Each structure stands twice: as structure tokens, then as C-alpha cells.
Amino acid sequence: MKIQFTLNNKPCLIDSDPSEKLIDVLRRENLSSVKQGCMSTSCGSCYVLLDNKAVASCHIPVGITIGSEIITLEYFSKTDFYSDIMKGFEKAGVSMCGYCNAGKIFLAYEILNILNEPSRDKIKLIAARINDCCVEQNTFINGILYAYSIHFDKEKLRKNGH
Numbered sequence: 207m208k209i210q211f212t213l214n215n216k217p218c219l220i221d222s223d224p225s226e227k228l229i230d231v232l233r234r235e236n237l238s239s240v241k242q243g244c245m246s247t248s249c250g251s252c253y254v255l256l257d258n259k260a261v262a263s264c265h266i267p268v269g270i271t272i273g274s275e276i277i278t279l280e281y282f283s284k285t286d287f288y289s290d291i292m293k294g295f296e297k298a299g300v301s302m303c304g305y306c307n308a309g310k311i312f313l314a315y316e317i318l319n320i321l322n323e324p325s326r327d328k329i330k331l332i333a334a335r336i337n338d339c340c341v342e343q344n345t346f347i348n349g350i351l352y353a354y355s356i357h358f359d360k361e362k363l364r365k366n367g368h
């Protein structure tokens with residue numbers, strides 16, 4: 207079946223069984239940031255943004271992505287959001303062992319994107335979607351809070367013409 211979506215801001219048409227997992231399609235497209243880990247939604251290594259939401263691509267049948275926008279770290283790592291998230295992580299001492307980078311970064315993005323005033327409790331609920339990570343959860347939450355203030359303080363300055 208022909209399946210069309212937007213991949214990293216470009217139109218993409220693939221021929222696939224709709225039940226094939228998105229992770230396998232993306233890896234065939236040579237997107238090496240999408241890594242194979244637990245294959246059961248808990249490690250974060252295969253995470254992508256699907257219509258701006260952080261999802262485990264090991265769990266998504268490609269058939270449901272028709273017409274969607276999919277972003278992987280290859281593209282996201284060139285954005286302002288990415289550099290602000292990385293600064294926040296660095297400030298909090300969130301280590302990046304390489305295994306679950308996509309999961310941590312895309313969950314942080316989702317939180318920055320959807321929560322107006324992120325509280326520790328609200329962040330904790332979303333961050334708990336990755337539960338296999340070697341970073342202590344409080345450190346991860348601190349990193350997200352730092353990223354939030356770095357990103358939105360900059361936005362405020364921009365709006366005020368600085």
C-alpha cells in the first residue's frame with residue numbers, strides 16, 4: 207500500500223504493509239537517530255514527533271501515519287527548541303548516554319509545547335512514559351524546567367524587541 211506523510215519537513219511516499227511498525231520504515235530511510243531498544247514503548251530510544259506529540263515509533267503501525275507530520279532528531283536537532291532543551295539538560299546535569307536521547311528530548315519538547323505553566327507534577331506524569339532511563343527522574347525534570355525558562359525567557363525578550 208502507498209503511504210504518504212511528511213518526514214522531516216519533506217513529502218515522503220513509501221510502499222509498505224500498513225501494519226509495519228513506523229520504526230522499521232524510518233530505519234529503512236536511514237534515519238539512524240531512531241534506535242531499536244525495548245520494542246515495548248518504555249525505553250525512549252525509538253521516539254519521534256508525530257504531529258507534534260512524542261511517540262514510540264516501535265508501537266505505531268505506519269498505516270495510521272497517512273497525512274501526518276513526522277519529525278526525527280536528524281531534523282529537530284537543527285531547531286531552537288533543541289538547543290534550548292540541551293542547554294537546560296546541561297544545566298541540570300542530565301547525562302546523555304546515547305540510548306534514550308530521542309525519548310528525553312522529544313518528551314521535553316512536548317512538555318514545553320503543551321504546558322503553559324509546567325509544574326513538577328505535570329512534568330512527572332509525562333516524563334514517566336520513559337521508565338527505563340539511567341538518568342534519575344528528578345534530574346530529568348529539573349532539566350525540563352531549566353529548558354522551559356531558557357526557551358520562554360528568550361521568546362519574551364524577542365517579543366519585546368530585544
Ligand code: FES
Nearest residue numbers: 243244245249264
Ligand atoms: S524501542 Fe521503542 S520505546 Fe524502546
Ligand code: FES
Nearest residue numbers: 303305306339340
Ligand atoms: S538510558 Fe536514558 S540517558 Fe541512559
